[in-house]
Amino acid sequence: MKKFSIFLGLFWLFFFGLTFQALKAQTLKKLDQTKSSKIEVKKVETTSQKVAKPLKIEWLVPKKPILGETDPVPSDAVKLSQFKVELKPGEAFEFYIPLQTGGTEISVKFVPENITLSLQKPRLKKVPVSEPQKIENVLQSLIQEQNQQVKVQDLSFVLLIENKVLGQKTFYPEKGLSSRYKFWLKLGSEFSVFVQAKGVLKNQSANLIKGTVYVSSTDHTKKVAYQLQKQQKEIEEAIENTKNPEMLWIVSRLLKRHLKGYPGGQSEFEESFAKNLSSLRVPQNLVVNVSDTLVKYENKIQQKVVDKEVLKIEETKPVKRETVNKFLKIEKIQTLERLDSKVDKMPTEGPRIHVIYPNGEETWEEGKTYSIRWENVNYQQKVKIILKWEGGQHTITDIPNTGSYVLTLPKLSNQKELRLWVGVFSVDEKIGDWSDRSLVVKKIGSNEKYRIRLLGIMSHRCADDEGWERGCDDEEPYVVWAAFGPTYESCGRTDEGKGVGKGDTWLFSKDVNVYGGGGNKTETIEVNVPLIFLYMVLEKDSGSPSRDEIVNATTGALSLAKAIYDKKWDEAIKNVGAIWDTIVIFQKIAAKSDDLYPPYLSYFDHQSLLQITTGNGNPPPMDRALLSSVGNYDHLSIRRADIYKDPVNQKNLQWSVFYMVIREETGY
Structure with a gap:
């Protein structure tokens, strides 16, 4: 019995020993897990001198039904709070934030009081603007200063969720939106x-930080639902305000046919459209999205259509270019009275003059010699020859009436190319004749090339973005741009500004060329035809479309515009309003509604670029804001494109975009 008792005692000792070891191992494992889950938190706490005593904060639901202007959201989806803090170097402050059932967007904004800011704006520097390389050097030095300033961080913030089972989980702010x-x-x-999470705000600077903290907790699902409603409303407004509903109807039919594989065959126009979609890499899902949306609003578009003939376009038959051309609403521009037709001053009886050569559509070059020929009836007195183009006239008088005159074509204009009418008249111009049509005058060789580079952006606006805080919010703007013509197309996006406040300027870190040649588009190139230039400013926040979405929407609309105006680029220049209209529709459909600012649309030709780079353009080159420049603006100009001054788009003051035009002379 005694032996049995000893054996039983040893058994239980052995059993409890094993149990103790198992419990010890399990406890150590839990401790290790807890330690590992708190490793990230130590980054916040280990360097702290102390954590400020938690302050009880009050959370409110706003009374207004819709909160915010630039980033609106239904107020029942938001809880707001604010409180004052005073943090010594290394000190942290903790507070609790309620979580939402539909996912939670958390915004924390600190507004400092009486703080010595380490952030200083780039200083203006005087540089001769006629020397592009010096401008580049100064810009790069300013960009380096800017990039260093962005790295300055006086405060840090993390979000903690604590649970007995899971331990502690740490969440960090999204860099692109902070x-x-x-x-x-x-x-x-x-x-x-x-239910709630704990926020930790810490002073990482060497200064005392004192100010007000604004915090918001937003239900993500409710916010997104409201944005979709807002987007639908804006699409309806865009359709209601369209300048050419007939074109929207054609676009709807064209997209349907494209998605169905062009039943009944493919017209030359449709081939061009399909080719543009492919070459510009427009995503299929964008085409489907735009098509489905236009179908949804077809009744509204149909009500807006004035020319009911457009409604006869069928989905089962090819859409031809001439059909589309009939419904283009071309804006009137001032031209010569005799732009496209011959106007004779030759009477039916009595003395007459008739121009034989040139008769139209010839190509002449400056500096070369040509023989102008005419015939006359019952008129032997001296004549005059008139060379006329849009914007100017050159007259040669007291010419013997021999029926011909050898002309060395002088330099008539700074334009790269112009349309010229040739006329022979009596000295008093009572009788005479013009060539039947205009001819084309070109310069000898190519003596000017251009490059257009985006430099930066300035904010004029006061935003109330994420959190819908009081006062002006910092912004993260960037630009989506496109430059295109019959022989050139390019589009892209800039880098994003960081913490751009009202009146602040952000310089783009990367070389952004909207018009340039070579692999990296840094080479100057000729301007053979007018170039349409489009840019759009966006602000990156949680409700904004992605940069890719905006680029895709822009290129989708661009592909359509190129197909429509491929054979008549002059009409595109006169009809920029319709192109702008189409781009707006594409962007509103494809890119949500939040912080989607109106596009800026303009165009450049050789004459306008030459004026800009010689200081004769209107408005004159910039001499402030980016660089305090001196010089005669020869070959280079830094300019500011203001969206609120664009003739197509009269909108409220929002943004300025800075760009630099560089002209290179290559000689004859």
């Missing part, structure tokens, strides 16, 4: 079971 004093992050709906 800046020096503004932090934004999003939690999925699965975390709403925790």
Whole structure:
């Protein structure tokens, strides 16, 4: 019995020993897990001198039904709070944030009081604007200063979720949507079971930080639902305000046919459209999205159509170019009275003069010699020859009436190419004749090439973005741009500004060329035809479309415009309003509605670029804001394109975009 008791005692000792070892191992494992889950938090706490005592903060639901202007959201989806903090170097402050059932967007913004800011704006520098390389050197030095300033961080913020089972989980702000004093992050709906999370705001500077913190907790699902409603409303407004509903109807039919594989065959126009979609790499899902949306609003478009003939276009038959041309509403521009037709001053009886050569559509070059020929009836007195083009006239008088005159064509204009009418008249111009049609005058060789580079952007606006805080928010703007013509096309996007406030300028870190040649588009190239230049400013926040979405929408509309105006590029220049109209529709359909600012649309030709780079353009070159420049503006001009001054788009003051035009002379 005694032996049995000893054996039983040893058994239980052995059993409890094993159990203790198992419990010890399990406990150590839990401790290791807890330690590992808190490793990230130590980044916040280990360098702290102390954590400020938590302050009880009050959360409110706004009374207004819709909150915010630039980034609106229904107020029942938002909870707001604000409180004051005073943090010594290394000190942190903790507070709790309620979580939402539909996923939570959290915004924290700090507005400092009486703080010595380490951020200083780039200083203006005097540089001769006629020397492009010096301009480039100064710009690069300013960009380096800017990039260094962006790295300055006086505050940090993290979000913690604590749970006995899971331990502690750390979430960091999204870098692209946060800046020096503004932090934004999003939690999925699965975390709403925790009811609340703890925010930790820490002073990482060497200065005392004192100011007000504004915090918001937004239900992501409710916000997105409201944005979709807002987008639909804006699409309806865009259709209601369209300048050419007939063209929208044609676009709807064209997209349907494209998606169905062009039943009944493919016209030359449709081939061009399909080719443009392919060459510009327009995503198929964008085409489907735009087509489905236009179909949804076909009744509204149909009500807006004035010329009911357009409604006869069928989905089962090819859409021809001449059909489209009939419904283009070309804006009137001032031209010569005799732009396209012959106007004789030759009487039916009595003395007459008739021009034989040139008779139209010839090509002449400056500096070369040509023989102008005419015939006369019952008129022997001296004559005059008139060379006329849009914007100017050159007259040669007291010419013997021999029936011909050898002309060395002088330099008539700075234009790269112009249309010229040749006329022979009596000295008093009572009788005479013009060539039947205009001829083309070109320069000898190519003596000027151009490059257009985007430099930066300035904000004029006061935003109330994520969090819908009081006062002006920092912004993260960028530009989506396109430059295209019958022989040139290019589009892209810039880098994003960081923490851009009202009146601030952001210089683009990368070389952004909207018009240039070579692999990296840094080479100057000829301007053979007018070039349409489009840009659009966006602000990156959680409700904004992605940069790719905007680029795709722009190129989709661009592909359509190129197909329509491929054979008549002059009409595109006169009809920029319709192109702008189409681009707006594409962007509103494809790119949501939040912070989608109106596009700027203009065009350049050789004459306008030459004026710009010689200081004769209107308005004159910039001499402030980016560089305090001196010089005669020869060959180079830094300019500011203001969206609110664009003749096509009269909108409220929003943004300025800075660009530089460089002209290179290559000689004859």
